[in-house]
Amino acid sequence: MGYRNVVVGTDGSETAAAAVRHAAQLAKAFGARLTVVTAYAQTAGAGADATDVPDELRWMVTDVNGAEERAGAGKAVAAEVGLDDVRTRVGKGDPAEMLIEAAEDTGGDLIVVGSKGMASASRFVLGSVPNKVSHHAPCDVIIVHTV
Ligand SMILES: Nc1ncnc2c1ncn2[C@@H]1O[C@H](COP(=O)(O)OP(=O)(O)O)[C@@H](O)[C@H]1O
Numbered sequence: 001m002g003y004r005n006v007v008v009g010t011d012g013s014e015t016a017a018a019a020v021r022h023a024a025q026l027a028k029a030f031g032a033r034l035t036v037v038t039a040y041a042q043t044a045g046a047g048a049d050a051t052d053v054p055d056e057l058r059w060m061v062t063d064v065n066g067a068e069e070r071a072g073a074g075k076a077v078a079a080e081v082g083l084d085d086v087r088t089r090v091g092k093g094d095p096a097e098m099l100i101e102a103a104e105d106t107g108g109d110l111i112v113v114g115s116k117g118m119a120s121a122s123r124f125v126l127g128s129v130p131n132k133v134s135h136h137a138p139c140d141v142i143i144v145h146t147v
């Protein structure tokens, strides 16, 4: 028993950082490789500073630069844990689909996500990303309880 390739998703939120920390600690314990994934949706005018868009869009990562920044921040969190072999992967599209694709492409045997993301302040339910990942993942899934 053990994990060789861990995939974790982050939207740059504090709670996702807790999921990244958890994933990095697991990867370190198992001597596994870690891939930090951030998906973005190129939605014009839906940046975090926009005021006239619904929350669901407002909290999305909206461009490739923002995604790279957030994935890089995740890599830094993993480095704090003492994990050096960390890849980042950013792409445009649905976060859950991208996490599953990343697991398929990297021989991932574990996907780690947080229970909440950037929209959590207005939500009392499990985030849509962990919900979807849990239904379609080709491997084990850990939903880190982040509140
Ligand atoms: N754009 C994204 N790219 C990669 N992973 C993400 C992204 N957004 C969310 N996640 C993952 O899903 C978890 C839950 O977020 P989400 O489902 O978006 O909840 P919420 O609806 O509260 O924002 C996050 O902690 C993170 O692990």
Ligand SMILES: [Mg+2]
Binding pocket: 011, 059, 117, 118, 119, 127
């Ligand atoms: Mg979200």
